[in-house]
Amino acid sequence: MRTIVVGAGQAGAWVARTLRELDPHESIILIGSETDAPYERPLLSKDVLVGKAEAPPCLLTVEQAENLNIMMRLGLSVLAIDRLAKSLTLSDGTTLDYDRLVLATGGRPRVPELAGIDLAGVHTLRTMSDARRLKSSLRAEKRLLVLGGGWIGLEVAASARSLGLHVTLIEGGDRLCARSVPHEISMFLLERHTREGVDVQLNGSLISISKSKHGKLLAMTHQGIQEFDSIVVGIGLQPNTELAKASNLSVDNGIIVDTYGRTSDPSIFAVGDVTNQSCSWMNAPPGTRVRLESWANAQNQGIGVGRALAGLEPQQQELPWFWSDQYDVNLQVLGMPDNQALTVRRGSQHEERFCLFQFVDSRLHAAVAVNMPRELKLAKRWMTAGVNPSPAELSDPDFRIDKFRPVTAT
């Protein structure tokens, strides 16, 4: 049997590695459009940009792939799927037959349609080569515009400040990271970035970009013309669903998959940022679906699909979880925060060490931790066990949360 994995990012690499571990005989081909071997993306906006790391951690080197008998083909993309013939057409003009196909095609940065967006000096950040290009333009005293107050935008802003650039950040909404954190955390992030010298402009807009005689980028904005050396656009991810759509697989904000990672074609699986999956973690809202763009999901769903391909049952889906590092702030988010939920705080916002715990019907629903990773891991344990301390206990500084032992009801 032959399994072809299309997409050699984190999710695709974990599928290939897991399947090989469980099945020594399967023929495995991993196809990636980037020329770099699979790597973890989180450090691109941080250590790689500021020069603390040359490259992010590699998940499957060319040598490891050879040793594992995984045929890795990089710098190659898939143009079409023939589902009847079970065959792929590749960008080098060749075709490849598959028994099982895995789409791990990820996403690409969303780019607004506006004049001047294609000018040199306007960047997005998704890949290692994006990071290399952006890094070479980040020099102290230069002026950088970050468009978008989400995680990528904030991390790039923090990295650029640490390199001594003047940073302006324009966010279209009225608060930072509005889609993924409660109000208080948006306020905390705004305060911290402002204190670090980032000129954060909320409710702002970028209308067009042009080039001045001196080679500067002139941004027409809600505040008139502002002048920059570089612009980074970080306004979200567009899932790469074209191949799936052209093959008539079910697609709705991502490729629709079941708990095994199967698409509407039983021979085709999908994994990672590109998938739209049902929420089946402990106490997940019933009947809901989600498309997750996190490191943890890419890894865990990748392992899950590798197991499914080897004939194993899916493991319990993990709670959504991600982190962001900005300055000396490690922020972690567990579950799906909800602005309507009852929220209690633990720790000190002033000292930048605190957690927010959110409750729905006295059940812990989500948690956000700033420089308190251990508390977040405890929260994950409680939520997974379905038992948690009360809001009163969690807001009591004398309550030893590390000694709380879930007494399972069943």
Added chain:
Amino acid sequence: MTQQWVAVATCSDISEDDTYAVEVDGRPICLYNVAGEYFATDNKCTHGDADLSDGLIQDGHLIECPLHEGTFDIRSGKPMRAPCVEAIRCHKVRVQQGVIYLQLEN
């Protein structure tokens, strides 16, 4: 060359199922109390830039990295859960009269 035994902590420093960070010869070490038995490993996770002493002990003998949720077997250093694939170095520990001594492994 065999390393010296060095006193690094007292038993009362580490409650049961908990971790404790120390430095030995400038090397960050994590001590563990697993049901009354003491163990030691390097403190820096082999995957990311995180201190295992900030993590939680799971299932009795696994330490979970507080950043990326990989785990190691505290007793052997073996990586047990993704993303960790490289073992964490273990160090020998012995207890005498309530004092924990450690011998660094190179």
